[in-house]
Each structure stands twice: as C-alpha cells, then as structure tokens.
Amino acid sequence: MRTExxxxxxxxxxxxxxxxxxxxxxxxxxxxxxxxxxxxSNRAPLHSWFPYLEGYSPRFxxxxxxxYLPQAKRILEPFAGSGTTPIVLGQLGIECAYSEANPAxxxxxxxxxxxxxxxxxxxxxxxxxLNALNKQLADRVQHARADTVxxxxxxxTFGTSVYFNSDVLExxxxxxxxxxxxLEKDRVLGNCLLLAVLAILIPASRLKRAGDLRxxxxxxxxxxxxxIMQMINKRLCTQASDITSxxxxxxxxxxxxxxxxxLHKAVDGLWDGVITSPPYLNGTNYIRNARLELWFxxxxxxxxDLRSLRDRVITSxxxxxxxxxxxxxxxxxxERVVAxxxxxxxxxxxxxxxxxxxxxxKIAMSTLTACLRKKGRLCIDIGxxxxxxxxxxxxxxxxxxxxxxxxxxxxxxxxxxxISKSGQPVRQQLIVFEK
Numbered sequence: 001m002r003t004e005x006x007x008x009x010x011x012x013x014x015x016x017x018x019x020x021x022x023x024x025x026x027x028x029x030x031x032x033x034x035x036x037x038x039x040x041s042n043r044a045p046l047h048s049w050f051p052y053l054e055g056y057s058p059r060f061x062x063x064x065x066x067x068y069l070p071q072a073k074r075i076l077e078p079f080a081g082s083g084t085t086p087i088v089l090g091q092l093g094i095e096c097a098y099s100e101a102n103p104a105x106x107x108x109x110x111x112x113x114x115x116x117x118x119x120x121x122x123x124x125x126x127x128x129x130l131n132a133l134n135k136q137l138a139d140r141v142q143h144a145r146a147d148t149v150x151x152x153x154x155x156x157t158f159g160t161s162v163y164f165n166s167d168v169l170e171x172x173x174x175x176x177x178x179x180x181x182x183l184e185k186d187r188v189l190g191n192c193l194l195l196a197v198l199a200i201l202i203p204a205s206r207l208k209r210a211g212d213l214r215x216x217x218x219x220x221x222x223x224x225x226x227x228i229m230q231m232i233n234k235r236l237c238t239q240a241s242d243i244t245s246x247x248x249x250x251x252x253x254x255x256x257x258x259x260x261x262x263l264h265k266a267v268d269g270l271w272d273g274v275i276t277s278p279p280y281l282n283g284t285n286y287i288r289n290a291r292l293e294l295w296f297x298x299x300x301x302x303x304x305d306l307r308s309l310r311d312r313v314i315t316s317x318x319x320x321x322x323x324x325x326x327x328x329x330x331x332x333x334x335e336r337v338v339a340x341x342x343x344x345x346x347x348x349x350x351x352x353x354x355x356x357x358x359x360x361x362k363i364a365m366s367t368l369t370a371c372l373r374k375k376g377r378l379c380i381d382i383g384x385x386x387x388x389x390x391x392x393x394x395x396x397x398x399x400x401x402x403x404x405x406x407x408x409x410x411x412x413x414x415x416x417x418x419i420s421k422s423g424q425p426v427r428q429q430l431i432v433f434e435k
Contacts, residue, residue, distance in 0.1 A: 026415045026430070029067040033416035035060040036381060036428060045242040046116065049235070050108045050199045052082035053209060054286075056277060056381060061088040064275050064379050068410070068432050072272035076371060078260030078364060079278050079314075083109030086253035087116065089275075093250035097267050101259050101313045102286065104198060104293040109255070111191045116249045123243045129189050130240040137178070137193075137236075138229050146173035147180075153301045163205045163292060171228050172197070172204070176296065194297070196235035201292045204228045211282075211421075213289045259312055260364040263371055270373045277381035278314060278364065281357045281394050285310065285317035314364065315356035318349045327355030331400045334358045337392055345388040354392055362401045369405055372435045378407065383428040386420045395429045407433040 026032065035057045044058055061084060069075065077085040077098040082105060089096040090113065100106040115123065151173055164172065175197055183190030202209050203226055208216045256266040260278075279286060287294070287310040294300045300309065310320055321327070329335035334355060341351035368378055385392040399409050410432040418426045 023412055023414050023429075026413055029413060030063045031060055031413070031415060031430070035063070036415045045246050046087065046112050047082070047084060049112065049195060049239060049242070050082050051202075051209075052105075053211075054277070054280075055082050055084055058084060058088045060381070061085050061275055062092070064430065065089070065092070065094070068377050068379055069273040069275070074271045076263065076267070076271050076274045076368065077276050078263055078274065078368060079276050080109050081105060081277070083112050085275050087112060090116065090249040090251050090253035091247045095251045096253040097256040097263070097271075098253065099257050099260050099263055099266075100255070101309070102290055102294075103299040103309070104290050104297050106255060106258075107191075107297060108195055108198065111195050113249065113253050114188060115192070115243055116246060119248065120244075123246075123248075126188060126192075127240040127243045129186065130192060130236050130243070133182070133189060133193065134233055134236045134240070137232065140178050141171060141174045141229070144174040144177045144181075146170055147176040148173075150176050150296070150298070153298070154295060156302050157291070157295055157300055157306070159303075163207060165206065165225060168204050168225065168228055172201075172296065175232075192239055193232075193236070196232050196239065198293045198296060199235055200228065200231040201296060203231060205292060207292070209289070212284055213291075260314075261360075261367050264367045267371055269371055271371050271376060272373065273377040273379065274368050274372070275379045278361065279316040280383050281316055281354065281385045281392060282383070283317050283353070283385075283387075285319045286313055288317070288319060314360045315353055318347060318353055321349040321352045321356060325352055325356045326359055327352040328359065329355050330359050330362045331397065331404060333393075333397050333400045337390065337397070340390050341387060341392075344390055350387050354387075358397055358401055361398060362405070365398075365402055365407070366405055369407060369435055374435060376435045377410065378402070378433040378435075380431050380433075381415070381428070382431060383418060384426050386422060386424050386426060389422075395427070395431055399431060402431075402433045407435060410434050 047058060065072065065075070072094060074095045075089055077096055080086060080098040080100040086096040086098045086109065098109070100109060115126065118126065179190055179194050179197070182193060206216055206221065207213050208220060256263055287306060291300070291306060294309070300306055315321065315325060329338050338351045338355045341354060345351055365378070372378065380398065382395050382398060384394045395412065403409065413430040415428045415430055418428055420426045
C-alpha cells in the first residue's frame, strides 16, 4: 500500500495539480531542475574551483533576480556556500553583502572574489604565475619538510581516525609548508594553491561524499586513490584558464559577517532583496562534513573547535543537537510536527533537531527582514524532509514562520522532485516573501 506521504506529494508531477494548488513550475521562470543543483556550476568558470554538493547554478540566481528582483541594486546572501550568489550578482553589477559560517567556505568565496576583482592585466599575470607554479610544484613538494604543527592538530582533532593513507598525509603536510612559503611572497597565488588543495582533500582521502561524508567501502578503497599531485595540477590548470576568461566584478561583493543572525548588525536596513538557499533540514552536519578542509586551513585544532563552529550554524543535523539546543517549537505547525516525531522517531534528537531548525530559521529570517527596505523580497530555495515516516513540510512551516514575522508570501514555485533516503518523494521549492 502506498503511504499517505507519497499520495500527498503526487501533485508534484502533475501540471494541472500544480496550477490548482497555486504553484508554478520552475520552467515558467526559466529555471530547469538541474539549475537548482551543483551540476552546471561544476563546469562553470570559477564556480567549479571547489565542488559544493549543496550549491545551485549561476542561471538560478539570474532567473530569480530577473523574475522577482528586476530593479534591485543591492541583494543579500546570508548562506553564501561556495559563493555562487555574490559572484553572479557582482558580475551583473548588483551590490552584494554575504555571510558564511563555515570559515573554509568563506575563504573559498573570498579567494574567487579577489581574483574577479582584478583587472584583466593583473589576472593574466596571475594566470602566468599559476602555470609557472604548476611546473615546479612537484619538485618543491618533494623537497619540502612536512608541517609538524598541522600533523599535531590532525591527532588532537581526529584522534585515531585514519582519513588518509600515510603517503597522502605526508604529501599534504609538505604541501602545507609550500603554501605557507608562497603566501609570504605572493598571497593571492598562495591562496589559489590552498583552494586547489582544499578541493581535492576528499577525493584524496579514505572518505567519500555521498550526502554526508562517510568512509569508503572496501570495494571503493580497492579501486585506489587518484594521484594527489595530478589532481592539484589539473585544478591549477583550470584556475589559470578561468582567470583570463572570467567576467570581472562590476559591483562590490563583501563579506559582512559570519552568520545570518548577525547581518542586521553588519549592514543597513535598505537592501532590496535576498537570494539564498539555507541549510536543508536533512540531518546533514555541514561543519562535520567540512572537517578535513577546516583542519588543513588551520581553522580547527581540536574536537572542541568543531563543536564551537557547529554551534554557530543553523541546526539541521542530529549531531547538532546537544543539551544547549533551544528546540521549543516557534509556531503551531512546528509544534504538531515535533509532537508527532516525539512519538514516532527512532532517536529523540530528531524532534529536537526539527524544533531547533525552525527556531534558528526564525531568528535568521527576522534578521533578514530587518535588513530589507519596504517591499524588499526574500527568495529562498528550500526542500522538505521525511523522518520515521513523518513528513516535515519545511516549505509550509517556513511560510508559517515568515508570516508570523509580518512577511507576505508572494509566490511558491515548484523546482523539482527529489527522493528521500527512505525512497519517498519529497519536493524542492522556491518561496518568495515580501516585507
């Protein structure tokens, strides 16, 4: 027998039902299903420099802006991720201020933006330096000393966990030494190399990114690990090529603060809109998934540092929940869902995670509302979830939260159908609010 959840979500495949529910399909505003994934960004200049599973494409940003913010001059991005929104807006001449709680991702965004802020002459010069570095990098790494401090922080942070084969770890420790040497003389070049190494850490490790980060199976390990230097060489070649052909920034894109909740203290209240995709309520621990990048970038030195960073982000994973989590429901709808999860969920942290998520999102949305001028618009890409057979309609509940803050729902657009870990259909939507 088909589940009630599956029956409820059948309308996502039916255009007539979409219309009767007051929903448009993404194609109506020139958004294809793949535009709300990282697939196209993985091939686009600069956007491909760091693989970001949770990202969306440059076309998504352009289409949303043209449909809902055509006159906007200033747009916020509170969950910048790998930087798609601030990069696209800056290239289009739209001022952007952004926040990003993950220091490794904030570095990725800032490095891309700094390169795009150079004029063509400077970018060509940087491209030449990248090509020259690529030719000598293997020899420099071979003769470098391993970074002993980074080795110690690996142990203090990860304990006995073996994330790299010993030869790979040794190469990474030498690469860190080379990066530091380059940074002393040529900061931008050193940052480009650091970004290239961050991008290959997971493929070079004994881990695999499949939603959450997990250890590779024996079969996957038997397939072998790609050559780390070859992967870096390829990344540097891509950077050198992209730098000369990329469209430079025509407006500033500025890192405002670490978290969305702090934006109202960092910027004024006269912004035209927001284009963003907050963390999904999908059980993912976004900081834990970035632990290798955070370690290599020297942003964590112990397990406590991981916890500290995790406490700054939106509650969206089971491991985000601890005794300090404020999970009391903030609306009648979230209270109903939390109560059902308390009865049915296999782990008591799931109901607390859901309650904490909407409490954190209410704080973030309240902050964003304070940053918007009158009639300013908040455009959010979001998906729903299912836990223990309980449907968590994240989109519906965020509308409830938004309207409790005085925002008006302008429209919701169906973007694509997804499949949950349990095999049940879930949805991805664009919701547009107005102050």
